[in-house]
Amino acid sequence: MFNLRHDSPIIQLFFNLFQRPVVIINDYKEGQDILMRRTKEFTKPDGISDIFYGILREHHTLLRSDDENFKLQKKWLQDLMSQNFLHGVAGPHLHKTFMELIGLWQEKIRLAGPERHAFSAKADITHSALEAIWAAVLGTGETATITTKQTELLSTLEPASVKLDDDGALEFPEAERAPAFDAILRLTETFEEVVKSPFPRIHGWFLPYRFYNLIKRKDNLIVQEIAKAEQRMRDVNSDQGKVFNAVDHMLHREAQQASKDARRPRYYSKPMIAEIFGLLVAGHDTTSVTIMWSLKMLSDHQAVQSKLRNALHISHSAARAEGRAPTAKEIAATPIPYLDACIEEFVRCSQTGAATSRTSTTDAVVLGHVIPKGTRVFMMSNGCGVLTPTYAIPDSLRSTTYLNAGGGKIGSWDESSPEDMAAFRPDRWIKIEKDGSEVFDAMLGPHMGFGAGPRGCFGRKLAYLELRLAIVLLLWHFELQKAPENLSGYEAIEQLTHGPVQCYVQLAPAS
Numbered sequence: 433m434f435n436l437r438h439d440s441p442i443i444q445l446f447f448n449l450f451q452r453p454v455v456i457i458n459d460y461k462e463g464q465d466i467l468m469r470r471t472k473e474f475t476k477p478d479g480i481s482d483i484f485y486g487i488l489r490e491h492h493t494l495l496r497s498d499d500e501n502f503k504l505q506k507k508w509l510q511d512l513m514s515q516n517f518l519h520g521v522a523g524p525h526l527h528k529t530f531m532e533l534i535g536l537w538q539e540k541i542r543l544a545g546p547e548r549h550a551f552s553a554k555a556d557i558t559h560s561a562l563e564a565i566w567a568a569v570l571g572t573g574e575t576a577t578i579t580t581k582q583t584e585l586l587s588t589l590e591p592a593s594v595k596l597d598d599d600g601a602l603e604f605p606e607a608e609r610a611p612a613f614d615a616i617l618r619l620t621e622t623f624e625e626v627v628k629s630p631f632p633r634i635h636g637w638f639l640p641y642r643f644y645n646l647i648k649r650k651d652n653l654i655v656q657e658i659a660k661a662e663q664r665m666r667d668v669n670s671d672q673g674k675v676f677n678a679v680d681h682m683l684h685r686e687a688q689q690a691s692k693d694a695r696r697p698r699y700y701s702k703p704m705i706a707e708i709f710g711l712l713v714a715g716h717d718t719t720s721v722t723i724m725w726s727l728k729m730l731s732d733h734q735a736v737q738s739k740l741r742n743a744l745h746i747s748h749s750a751a752r753a754e755g756r757a758p759t760a761k762e763i764a765a766t767p768i769p770y771l772d773a774c775i776e777e778f779v780r781c782s783q784t785g786a787a788t789s790r791t792s793t794t795d796a797v798v799l800g801h802v803i804p805k806g807t808r809v810f811m812m813s814n815g816c817g818v819l820t821p822t823y824a825i826p827d828s829l830r831s832t833t834y835l836n837a838g839g840g841k842i843g844s845w846d847e848s849s850p851e852d853m854a855a856f857r858p859d860r861w862i863k864i865e866k867d868g869s870e871v872f873d874a875m876l877g878p879h880m881g882f883g884a885g886p887r888g889c890f891g892r893k894l895a896y897l898e899l900r901l902a903i904v905l906l907l908w909h910f911e912l913q914k915a916p917e918n919l920s921g922y923e924a925i926e927q928l929t930h931g932p933v934q935c936y937v938q939l940a941p942a943s
Contacts, residue, residue: 441816441823442799447808449630454808455798456787459825460817460878462799464840467788467811467885469833471497474790474809476887483626483928486636487619487647488713490706497887505703507689508682512711513893519764521675525567526898527760530905532579533560534757537910539583541939544602545591550915550938551602553727556582557935558720559609562616564898565715569678569708570657581607599918601936612653615646620713624927654705658683662699678711715891717928718784719898724935725782726775726903729856731912731937732920736774736858741907741942743770748908763904764897772872773861775899779881781856783814786930788883800829813880814930819854821847843876913938 441459448454457463466474481494488494492509495502511517533556540551559578585607597603609617622639629635640647661679665687675681683699690697698704730737747768748758758766789810796803803809816822822844827835834840845853845860863873882889889895906912914920919936 441825442801448632452804452807454789454810455801455803456810456812457798458812458815459799459822460815460880461822461834461840462825462830463788463811463813463880464842464878464884465831465834465837466790466798466809467880467883467888468840469837469885470796470831471885471887473794473796474792477791478789479787479808479810480789480928482632482636483623484636484710485633486626486639487622487643488706488710490703491710492703492707493710501703504689505707508685508704508707509890510685512678512681513891517675517678517681518893518897519761521677521681522568522894523760523764523897523901525572525677526564526901527763527905528572529560529564529567529579530902531757532563532583533557534905534909536579536583536586537937537939538941539586540602540604541910541941543586543589543591543594543604544939548913548938548940549596549600549602550919550936551604552935553937554724554932554935555606557723557727558617558716560902561720561723561898562613562712562716565712565719565894566613566616567677568894569711569715570654571660571677571679578607578609578613600916601919612649615649615653616709616712619643619646619650620717620928623717624925627926627928650709651705654708655700657708658699658704679708682707711891713928714889715894715898718889718891719895719902721929721931722778722782722784722895722899723902724932725784726778726899727906727912727937728920728922728932728935729778729781730907731914733856734914736856737907737912740770740774740858740903743768744904744907747771748904757905757908760901763901769862769870769872770858771900771904772874773858775896775903776861776872776874776879777856777858778899778903780818780877780879782930783819783881783924784929784931785881785883785889786814786926787812788880788888790887797831799825811880813883817844817878818880821850821853841875842878845877907942909942910937911940911942913940 441462442455442457444453444455446453475497477494484491484493492502492505536556563579585605595603622643626632626636657679661683664676664680665683675684682704686699686704687697745752747766748762751758751762787810789808792803792805792807792809794805847853861872861874861876862870863876865871882892915936915938919934921934923933924930925933
């Protein structure tokens with residue numbers, strides 16, 4: 433918005449009171465160059481570091497890349513995004529959780545009756561996304577049962593007992609959340625306060641005191657799960673050495689590093705607790721918001737929805753013939769170009785992560801302007817080159833790293849039609865081969881929703897797997913009908929992510 437007002441790809445903005453101004457860059461290629469090739473000039477901390485500072489102060493995202501603690505903490509997470517862990521450990525947990533969401537929505541369809549009134553999906557998706565990452569990180573347990581509790585509660589009701597709110601949407605009673613589950617969600621909600629504060633770090637500093645009981649509840653939960661994982665490591669029976677969830681994996685990594693360093697393992701350290709909590713927070717918030725935007729887009733683009741469902745039926749023909757849903761393994765392993773294209777377009781258009789930021793470590797030149805050392809630089813993920821045409825920038829203003837890379841290998845969208853650039857159109861990610869076959873190609877155009885470079889989003893692969901499982905299973909079971917106009921707005925709210933104010937679904941069983 434500010435770049436458009438000043439008609440410039442780079443501007444200076446006084447963002448926070450009594451602090452130095454920030455620089456906003458609205459050019460995809462320049463942002464990519466900084467994140468991928470100028471990592472010695474621009475590094476952490478960033479905007480996410482400010483948001484995490486209050487309740488995730490020991491998380492690796494607050495540390496510089498050359499910090500020894502950063503290197504150790506990243507080793508704990510090593511291989512969590514490997515195919516073996518994602519498909520073998522996380523995938524089945526995620527599949528089970530999203531099938532529970534489907535059971536809940538089938539109950540809501542029953543209560544909606546023949547009129548099929550819309551209902552808000554925000555709480556259901558938020559709960560399911562947290563339950564999904566909860567199961568992958570901590571394993572299944574009594575604290576991750578809100579969706580099944582909600583289903584059981586609704587199963588006792590009759591359609592006549594469900595009322596409409598003032599907007600014409602169904603209102604359902606809500607089951608009580610388990611204390612630890614509630615603590616995680618409520619702590620996540622504090623990020624909105626930090627984002628909107630003129631003093632984010634000062635505001636964050638007070639959070640541990642304001643929400644002491646919630647943080648204590650969260651820490652107790654994680655310590656209990658660490659103790660269970662430690663016991664599994666020591667168990668001489670069949671569980672020894674097996675990895676059932678992310679905590680198991682992280683403790684194995686810490687044990688290996690401790691042995692190498694000739695020290696006792698620090699399983700219960702504050703950084704370990706912070707990394708586990710960070711997986712829960714980032715893993716559910718970004719995914720739940722992207723799923724919400726995805727369902728809104730599919731509801732408003734019926735032709736895309738039908739084409740995608742047809743592609744799923746063809747690719748999972750065995751499951752279709754047997755009258756069952758595809759398994760986690762089938763969904764993860766079956767290539768479906770149009771599904772990949774839709775997911776990439778969901779990420780591009782949802783703008784879940786609207787900007788990525790870094791701090792300059794030295795005086796640096798960007799687009800002909802000197803950026804002083806210690807300046808926070810924001811690179812827009814949803815602007816020029818991604819959803820809108822780029823500014824005309826001569827190569828003389830570009831960096832040496834940009835010119836040596838030839839501008840990068842990622843393609844560009846046709847900028848002759850700004851309306852098409854901004855439109856939701858999954859086919860833009862499909863390439864036609866010489867034999868006429870269609871393939872998905874993520875290099876056809878810009879996308880920076882998960883950042884880029886060595887400090888880009890660590891959980892990107894997990895997020896894509898979650899999106900894949902959620903979209904396949906939801907479209908397999910439901911038709912997303914277009915919701916009424918008053919329930920279909922695209923207004924957004926800024927928290928840790930860029931989320932929709934409204935997310936209503938009007939469902940019918942899929943045929």
